[in-house]
Amino acid sequence: MQITERTIAEFHYTLTNDADEVLDSSRDREPMRYLHGANSIVSGLEQEMEGKQAGDKFQVEVAPEDGYGPRVEQLVQNVPRSAFEGIDEIAPGMRFRAETQQGPVTVTVTEVGDEEVTVDGNHPLAGETLHFDIEVVSVREASEDEVEHGHAHDENGEHAEH
Known part of the structure; x- marks a missing residue:
């Protein structure tokens, strides 16, 4: 089975x-488990996962x-x-x-002074080119629950950690 919309893929990666x-x-x-098409992994990686199947090994560079x-x-x-x-x-x-004003944002403290603290609201990997080494472990059809919830569940049907 190939990774397409409404499939659950499991893969190992090194970033x-x-x-x-x-x-x-x-x-x-x-391995990482995700619902393909639900935007739960970075878009550049998800695009490259399309059409892959269990056993595929490949490298991806994401701008x-x-x-x-x-x-x-x-x-x-x-x-x-x-x-x-x-x-x-x-x-x-x-x-x-x-x-x-745009909602909650996670910030990272970068400097601490006596009167002021410098915080950075960028994702820690913002601006980085990401290099993934991927091995697809499994691909299966998503359950109706997973599609409705917008994410993969574990093998027991419970919400996955990823």
Whole structure:
């Protein structure tokens, strides 16, 4: 069976950046499971998964526009330290959910000063070209529940972790 709309695909992946540093991998855990066509993986990878079948191994390079988008410098902002009231220690790398006029956004602390904290609302992989090494493990038809819910369920019909 080929990966098409309304199928559930399981695959192993290793994700690297342009410097060939491993950013993430499923090789030592369960394969990634997703509902094809539900936009639950980056679009550049989903496009390349179309038509593949169990046993296929391939590599994909995903440009930022088809991955996590380009970096947007306006999403890097200095906010008063008082915005973190009730948090004793703030350090670079910490992530917070911020309420904005466009809705909730996850921000990452990049610098901490005495009066201000610099936060970045870009996805950590924004602006990065993503290099995937893929091995398709299985492909099956999606259940009506999975299609209705818009995501894959595990082998017991329960909501999957991915």
